[in-house]
Amino acid sequence: MKDLIQINGVKKVYQSKAGPIHALGPIDLNIREGEFISIVGPSGCGKSTLLLLVGGLLEYEAGQIFINGNLVNKPQTDIGIVFQTPVLVDWRDVLGNVLLQIEMRGLKKEVYIEKARNLLRSVGLAEFEKRYPFELSGGMQQRAAFCRALIHDPPLVLMDEPLGALDAITREQLRVDLEQLWLLTKKTVLFVTHSIPESVQLSDRVVVFTPRPGQIAEIIEIDLPRPRTIAVRESAAFQQYIHQLTSIFMNFGILRDTVSTNQQKAVVGEE
Amino acid sequence: MTSLSSTTSSKAGGIFASLRGWFSEARNTILFVIGFLLFWELAVIVFRIPRYILPSLSSIIRQFVRNFDLIWEYTLITGYETLVGFVIAVAIGVPLAMLTAFSRILRQTFYPFAVALEMVPKIAFAPLFVTWFGFGFIPKMIIVFLVCFFPILLNGILGFTSLSQEMVYFSRSTGASQLRMFWKIRLPAALPELFVGLKGAAVNATVGATISEWIGGDAGLGYYIQIATGQLRMDLAFAIIFMLTALGLLLFYIVQLVEKRMIPWHVSQRVSVFGKREI
Ligand SMILES: Nc1ncnc2c1ncn2[C@@H]1O[C@H](COP(=O)(O)OP(=O)(O)OP(=O)(O)O)[C@@H](O)[C@H]1O
Ligand SMILES: [Mg+2]
Numbered sequence: 001m002k003d004l005i006q007i008n009g010v011k012k013v014y015q016s017k018a019g020p021i022h023a024l025g026p027i028d029l030n031i032r033e034g035e036f037i038s039i040v041g042p043s044g045c046g047k048s049t050l051l052l053l054v055g056g057l058l059e060y061e062a063g064q065i066f067i068n069g070n071l072v073n074k075p076q077t078d079i080g081i082v083f084q085t086p087v088l089v090d091w092r093d094v095l096g097n098v099l100l101q102i103e104m105r106g107l108k109k110e111v112y113i114e115k116a117r118n119l120l121r122s123v124g125l126a127e128f129e130k131r132y133p134f135e136l137s138g139g140m141q142q143r144a145a146f147c148r149a150l151i152h153d154p155p156l157v158l159m160d161e162p163l164g165a166l167d168a169i170t171r172e173q174l175r176v177d178l179e180q181l182w183l184l185t186k187k188t189v190l191f192v193t194h195s196i197p198e199s200v201q202l203s204d205r206v207v208v209f210t211p212r213p214g215q216i217a218e219i220i221e222i223d224l225p226r227p228r229t230i231a232v233r234e235s236a237a238f239q240q241y242i243h244q245l246t247s248i249f250m251n252f253g254i255l256r257d258t259v260s261t262n263q264q265k266a267v268v269g270e271e
Numbered sequence: 272m273t274s275l276s277s278t279t280s281s282k283a284g285g286i287f288a289s290l291r292g293w294f295s296e297a298r299n300t301i302l303f304v305i306g307f308l309l310f311w312e313l314a315v316i317v318f319r320i321p322r323y324i325l326p327s328l329s330s331i332i333r334q335f336v337r338n339f340d341l342i343w344e345y346t347l348i349t350g351y352e353t354l355v356g357f358v359i360a361v362a363i364g365v366p367l368a369m370l371t372a373f374s375r376i377l378r379q380t381f382y383p384f385a386v387a388l389e390m391v392p393k394i395a396f397a398p399l400f401v402t403w404f405g406f407g408f409i410p411k412m413i414i415v416f417l418v419c420f421f422p423i424l425l426n427g428i429l430g431f432t433s434l435s436q437e438m439v440y441f442s443r444s445t446g447a448s449q450l451r452m453f454w455k456i457r458l459p460a461a462l463p464e465l466f467v468g469l470k471g472a473a474v475n476a477t478v479g480a481t482i483s484e485w486i487g488g489d490a491g492l493g494y495y496i497q498i499a500t501g502q503l504r505m506d507l508a509f510a511i512i513f514m515l516t517a518l519g520l521l522l523f524y525i526v527q528l529v530e531k532r533m534i535p536w537h538v539s540q541r542v543s544v545f546g547k548r549e550i
Contacts, residue, residue, distance in 0.1 A: 057440050077446035083437045091459050091536040104445035104455060132536055 004156065004188050005031040005054060009063035011213075012049050022213040024049045026063060029207065029216060031190065033155075036182055038191045038199035040245070041209025041217075042252070047192040050214070051158050054190060055079055067156065077105070080149030080187075082162040086141035088133040088148075094120065095129035098147045105152060112151060119147040122184070123177055139170035143177070150185060159191045163198065175201055179227055196249070200241045201228050208248050218248055326506035335510035341495070342514055349491040350518055352408060352480045356415025357522065360472060364420050365465065368427025372461075385424055393417040394482050401487030411483040411491070418479035419472035426468025430461030463537045466530045473526045477519040492518075 011025035024046030031037050039047045052058040054065060056076040065072040080101075088097045098116045099109050120129055123143040133141055142162060149157055163171045163178075179202055182189060193199050199206045200222055208217045222241055224232055232238060249255040294301075308328055314320070315327040322330065335342065371377040371385075393414060400410035434457060442452045484493025492515050499507040 052440070055440070055444060057443060075443040075446070077444060079444055081441055081444050083440075085435075085437060087435060087437045087441055089438075089456065089459065090538075091534065100455065101445060104442065104447040104451060106447075106451070134538070 003030040004033040006066040011062040024214045036189045038203040038206045040199045045209045045212045046214030080154040080157040082149045082159045084161040084164045086145040094144045156188045196245045323503045330506040331509045334507040345492045352411040353476045356412045357476045360419035364423030372431030389421040397483045397486040414483040415479040418475040422471035423468040430464030462534045473523045
């Protein structure tokens with residue numbers, strides 16, 4: 001399949017009061033069309049930064065990003081975005097929130113109502129279109145946010161830890177729903193997560209970042225059948241991928257089994 | 272009897288049903304107020320509190336009725352000062368809050384200045400305004416304007432700058448123009464905070480009018496209170512205070528009514544005045 005996104009030598013340095021912070025890169029990465037690609041890495045390594053760079057929502061210092069061969073140098077509109085929080089507006093019901101995407105684009109609302117309803121149905125919100133965000137659980141709000149990111153049929157969806165703020169069970173369910181949505185729509189998804197199992201369950205490829213400044217440590221192809229049912233998730237192959245990713249994390253010192261003696265001392269407060 | 276009354280009420284429908292609904296919701300509040308007023312009346316009688324310290328409720332009502340013509344005349348004067356000052360504060364404060372929120376230059380220059388000015392006790396200017404503008408309408412209106420303006424401006428700025436970074440990113444990704452983004456997102460998002468400011472201003476408005484009339488007035492309820500207390504007519508003073516309270520409440524409820532209309536979706540609107548959760 002052809003590449004939708006090309007990231008060539010991209011670097012991001014934030015200017016902060018304490019001086020420049022080299023947050024990311026250089027990164028070289030090509031993302032294929034229709035691919036579900038995850039980025040995992042330690043906190044603060046620049047995952048969100050990369051996502052925003054691809055969306056044209058941040059400026060970068062070096063390198064180039066192309067989407068469909070076009071240089072990214074302003075906010076991209078051919079995308080859908082989902083954040084860790086649903087970012088719905090309080091004054092619109094669920095259907096209205098999904099259609100906000102359409103209205104903001106100056107498109108005809110009437111044309112999209114049916115589609116919005118279908119999307120809501122596919123994530124189990126059919127009966128909740130008239131409800132306001134405060135009447136919904138966090139998981140339901142996040143489902144509505146998925147619909148809002150998909151209603152205009154963008155070829156690319158950016159997701160920044162979209163399941164990160166949910167409880168374990170809701171999260172488990174939403175992973176399944178998300179894969180289902182992706183199988184239906186076949187969009188290119190750039191997905192940031194903290195969870196190794198989540199990345200294995202959802203992705204075609206998992207990109208592991210080093211600690212800040214984030215660089216690509218390794219890219220793992222996940223060659224597992226879809227949909228990734230419980231049977232697949234309990235398979236030896238699935239566990240093998242998790243094991244593989246975990247050891248990469250351990251090699252970087254991001255994960256460890258025991259606290260080292262020095263750190264134990266620091267925690268206890270001894271010199 | 273019971274069957275009769277129940278059929279009448281069901282036929283009368285709408286208005287009575289909603290009135291009864293309101294009453295049943297407000298019942299505890301009303302009972303409390305009645306209880307409080309009764310306690311006042313009795314306490315004054317039982318403890319023989321002198322009239323010039325705390326008048327009884329009945330004597331206040333008597334004074335209110337007896338002097339109603341003048342009280343009403345002064346109510347119109349004070350009400351006019353309050354309303355004009357408030358409306359001008361809204362008319363200038365809201366657009367200025369918007370400008371300040373969206374202009375980096377104003378945020379860096381005007382905003383800190385406005386925060387500092389907010390700390391200035393505006394009432395302290397009343398004597399100055401009297402020397403500048405005389406005893407009439409203008410100095411009072413200016414004081415009302417000043418005590419209303421800052422809560423509106425500062426809460427307005429807060430409201431217009433309260434969008435989360437994620438919301439801004441989402442908006443940008445839709446390619447919406449600044450104008451469309453303003454109407455669809457920034458303005459509605461700013462309303463709850465803006466109304467906090469408007470309600471604060473409504474509370475301040477009558478206070479500003481009253482005090483400015485004390486300091487240099489020849490008419491109005493504030494002026495009248497001074498006359499009444501000067502003659503140790505506490506019952507009249509209380510009658511005027513009740514009128515002032517009613518005036519303040521009226522302005523406050525108008526703002527609240529508009530708020531209810533404009534942001535029924537907001538958390539603040541989900542708890543009714545009587546403290547019962549509606550949802
Ligand atoms: N606006 C900013 N100004 C200055 N520094 C920033 C800014 N945003 C992010 N950073 C820094 O850049 C680095 C990368 O941030 P980023 O949010 O991309 O990390 P992340 O991988 O998404 O982390 P997390 O997993 O915790 O969400 C962090 O060290 C952060 O402190
Ligand atoms: Mg992040």
